[in-house]
Amino acid sequence: MARRAKLAYMNTLLPIILSLVGAGAGGELAYLVGSQASARQVCAVDVETGEVRELGPGRGDGPPVWAPDGEWLAFETEDEDGVGIYVVRADGSDGALLETESSHNRHPQWAPDGERIAYSAGEGLARQVRVHDRATGEETTWGGGREGLLTARWMSEDELLATGLTGTPGRNLTSDLYRVTEDAAEPIPVGEENGGRYFEWAPAPNPVDPDMIAFESNDGGFRDIFIASEDRGLVNVSNHRRADWNPAWSPDGEWIAFESFREGGRGIFRVYPETMRVHEVAVSGAYENWAPAWAPNGERVAFVSNRDGAPRIFVSSVEGEDAEPVTEADQPATHPAWRPEDSQ
Amino acid sequence: MSMISRLMLAVCAVCLASGAMGRAGDGALDIILSPHNGQPALVRPGAAFEAVLTKQTPLKLAGEDGTMTVAVEWEARPDGRYVATCHLPDEIAPGVYALEAEREGEDERDRNERALHVKESFPEVYLVAHIADPVVGDGGDLEESLGLFEEIAAEIDEANADLVLITGELTANDTAEEYSAFLDALEALSMPTFVCPAATEESVRYFGPTPFAFWYGEDAYLGFDGTADGLAPPWEPAESLHYRLRREIKPARWAIGFANRYSQDFPMHSQISLFVDDPLDLLITGPWEIELVDEEGEEAEPALPWGRTPLAITPPASEGDYRFVQVSSSEARPRAPESVIDNENNESEEDGAS
Structure with a gap:
């Protein structure tokens, strides 16, 4: 009840604040709100008006993912048996859990057709990629049933890009990139055969050329952002002695935003892979900035910052200028996701 | 009552008072969030340690030889807490110390037992x-x-x-x-x-x-x-x-x-x-x-x-x-x-x- 009261207060106050600071430039963000993991809730905020809608059940919701048409969202949420995939309309109606075989399902990703949802099913490291077709209600195991596929993102209507485990636990287990179809999971060669030395993570297919993949790896000694493509092979595009994490392509596929510790605390940078020149977006020695999300028009970035104490979502230009909060200071908010432009 | 008995009673009263002001009433951390007996500071004489507090309150160290005021540099954090960089004198005796926060005349008192261990050296083995x-x-x-x-x-x-x-x-x-x-x-x-x-x-x-x-x-x-x-x-x-x-x-x-x-x-x-x-x-x-x-x-x-x-x-x-x-x-x-x-x-x- 206290949270609902605060959200109502937020609905009243935030538009006034936003009109005063002039942050309104349109768009809508879904995000997670709440300090306790078991009570986190997916909400959405209109960036221009500050109006907030509660969308998730609020019982340990996970990061929201918009359907391509912006009319639906999917996210994981805790249920009686474990963790389920919850699907809800953008206005908060028709929310329901997908029927799944496994009691633990995480990391949902909408297919380009907006009908199917891929997710990681199972517990621990023995997870599989499964795809739920909302039109038929059928759940299919992809990757030929291969276990150890931890996350997956769609490259096309019939291919997923996944992180998959290789090697033997306790000896040489590591994570590589896999191209996953319904029938098979094939490793994507990135660089030389590494014998389990390098650990690839957070792969992201380029939205314009899905065969160009950004990911992070400790290939070379430090965790950096790499690009693998047929044209250029494997290229380290961030190259720093401190860790670089979580690459996110701009909608036009020209830039990559990422998190880096190169200035001490975690900050947000962007790199133009053609020149490998790195630019600051949100960086401070006094507080942290993370989770960059490109606006659909590629001109703004939403991110999380703890500059006021609790994490709060800000929106700025891609150059980092005019950063303004879009959530309340005393409501920890994380995992911003822009609603696709076509729907607004 | 003998003089010795009176002295012992006075010592006991002081001990009880000290105990009563330690942590919050139910034993939870109060003004001094760290260091404490679950995350103590380990320091050499003349070195500095950091304390985190909910209020900017004068700090003292209480050891076997009595109590001493600590020289502190304060920094306010975005979350509303205060970081105190506490400088120890070169001549401080090795041993175990409680950290006390107290503003005289106000109801702001806290004491964390075994918060600081001053050591001349640390063993290799x-x-x-x-x-x-x-x-x-x-x-x-x-x-x-x-x-x-x-x-x-x-x-x-x-x-x-x-x-x-x-x-x-x-x-x-x-x-x-x-x-x-x-x-x-x-x-x-x-x-x-x-x-x-x-x-x-x-x-x-x-x-x-x-x-x-x-x-x-x-x-x-x-x-x-x-x-x-x-x-x-x-x-x-x-x-x-x-x-x-x-x-x-x-x-x-x-x-x-x-x-x-x-x-x-x-x-x-x-x-x-x-x-x-x-x-x-x-x-x-x-x-x-x-x-x-x-x-x-x-x-x-x-x-x-x-x-x-x-x-x-x-x-x-x-x-x-x-x-x-x-x-x-x-x-x-x-x-x-x-x-x-x-x-x-x-x-x-x-x-x-x-």
């Missing part, structure tokens, strides 16, 4: 004790569970351990009564004790948030909740803290992690930071269940799935067990677990034989 899951109040019997912990504490004290790490479930029901009893029992250990609980809202009230790191001479220790549910303060994302703490202790001779347990659902960037990119030299945890088989299909020793960090799983103190780790320039070697119950049985057998 030393003994670490690990206690996992004391679970005070287990089985509904506070006295019995405390008895086991006190026996373990006595053995560790007798073995002259230099450092004690306590992880996991501290209490059975997260009640103030259990935490208070655990805090009392902790006082049986004279050496620095570092407490890294399985994070709950209550454990944070009594022992502060995890993760945290500290140095012991040339070595560094990183305490964390190795499960997916570990509560980091929401304003300091856990994955980022794990990376930064691991980086801070990178120059250490040995970098040793201690945790309540390890879960494969532990956030992946935390796992990457601690076990893959810069693997810890040793991880000590409380018990957790995992079934592993080797390439021949035989049951294998529990191990972290990736990286080369050796793993030592200590059986629970609630069943009478604990473990020593011998640290030297050549190794950080976990010994086989010890048990006060075995010792009791052995003693009673010996008693019977005699």
Whole structure:
């Protein structure tokens, strides 16, 4: 009840604040709100008006993912048996859990057709990629049933890009990139055969050329952002002695935003892979900035910052200028996701 | 009443008053959030240590030789807390000190016992004790569970351990009564004790948030909740803290992690930071269940799935067990677990034989 009261207060106050600071430039963000993991809730905020809608059940919701048409969202949420995939309309109606075989399902990703949802099913490291077709209600195991596929993102209507485990636990287990179809999971060669030395993570297919993949790896000694493509092979595009994490392509596929510790605390940078020149977006020695999300028009970035104490979502230009909060200071908010432009 | 009796009464009154002002009424951390007897500061004379407080309040150190005011530089944090950089005088005597915060004339007083250990030097070869899951109040019997912990504490004290790490479930029901009893029992250990609980809202009230790191001479220790549910303060994302703490202790001779347990659902960037990119030299945890088989299909020793960090799983103190780790320039070697119950049985057998 206290949270609902605060959200109502937020609905009243935030538009006034936003009109005063002039942050309104349109768009809508879904995000997670709440300090306790078991009570986190997916909400959405209109960036221009500050109006907030509660969308998730609020019982340990996970990061929201918009359907391509912006009319639906999917996210994981805790249920009686474990963790389920919850699907809800953008206005908060028709929310329901997908029927799944496994009691633990995480990391949902909408297919380009907006009908199917891929997710990681199972517990621990023995997870599989499964795809739920909302039109038929059928759940299919992809990757030929291969276990150890931890996350997956769609490259096309019939291919997923996944992180998959290789090697033997306790000896040489590591994570590589896999191209996953319904029938098979094939490793994507990135660089030389590494014998389990390098650990690839957070792969992201380029939205314009899905065969160009950004990911992070400790290939070379430090965790950096790499690009693998047929044209250029494997290229380290961030190259720093401190860790670089979580690459996110701009909608036009020209830039990559990422998190880096190169200035001490975690900050947000962007790199133009053609020149490998790195630019600051949100960086401070006094507080942290993370989770960059490109606006659909590629001109703004939403991110999380703890500059006021609790994490709060800000929106700025891609150059980092005019950063303004879009959530309340005393409501920890994380995992911003822009609603696709076509729907607004 | 004799003069000596009056003097003793006065001393007792002072002691009681001191005790009453320590932590909050229910034993939870109050004005001084750190250091405390679960995350003490280990410092050489003339060096500085950091304290975190909820109020900017004058600080004093109370030791065997009396009380002294601390020279402090203050910094306000965005979360409303204050960081006090406390400078110790060169001539401060080695020993154990309580940290006091008190503003005269106002109702602002706090005292954290055994918050500071001043040491002239740190040994190159030393003994670490690990206690996992004391679970005070287990089985509904506070006295019995405390008895086991006190026996373990006595053995560790007798073995002259230099450092004690306590992880996991501290209490059975997260009640103030259990935490208070655990805090009392902790006082049986004279050496620095570092407490890294399985994070709950209550454990944070009594022992502060995890993760945290500290140095012991040339070595560094990183305490964390190795499960997916570990509560980091929401304003300091856990994955980022794990990376930064691991980086801070990178120059250490040995970098040793201690945790309540390890879960494969532990956030992946935390796992990457601690076990893959810069693997810890040793991880000590409380018990957790995992079934592993080797390439021949035989049951294998529990191990972290990736990286080369050796793993030592200590059986629970609630069943009478604990473990020593011998640290030297050549190794950080976990010994086989010890048990006060075995010792009791052995003693009673010996008693019977005699």
